Amino acid sequence: MTFRPLQDRILVRRIEADEKTPGGIIIPDTAKEKPQEGEVVAVGPGARDDSGSVMAPDVKVGDRVLFGKWSGTEVRLGGEDLLIMKEADVLGVLEGSQRASQAA
Template sequence: MKLRPLQDRILVKRIEEEQVTAGGIFIPDTAKEKPQRGEIVAVGNGKKTEDGKVIPVDLKVGDKVLFGKYAGTDIKVEGQDFLIMREDDILGVIE
């Protein structure tokens, strides 16, 4: 089973955050609104405007991205957890 996201939606596989900082200090998981990382697995064709045009998404499969903790909807595809969100929910690309 493969999922093709519609419009400007993006399918993301979460990347677990490291729990230890550069300095070796453990970070507890209680901070709210903590942004999170993921890898893009599938990308929609782009948002349809009122004029019927399609604006392509500026992200591609394989991009590692940062998003807010509550962005998107959790979905399960063949027993694996993914997030589906809109392009606008992506804060930045990790390079």
């Protein structure tokens, strides 16, 4: 099944957090928070400005993004849990291969 977001919406797959802390402590499932990092799976054509022209989105498929804790709407497509959110809910794009947890 294919999914095409409308306007300035994007489809994001959450990237699961590590099972251990840097010190080696294993985190149980009940104590884990939902990850706030994900990979963009699909992007809509963009929002329209006041004159009616389409503004291209800043994110593209494959980008790793950070988003707010309560951002987006959770959906299940093809047996996979994904998020649909507006591009404005994205806080930033992670550049390079360094993870957000290592950068902080």
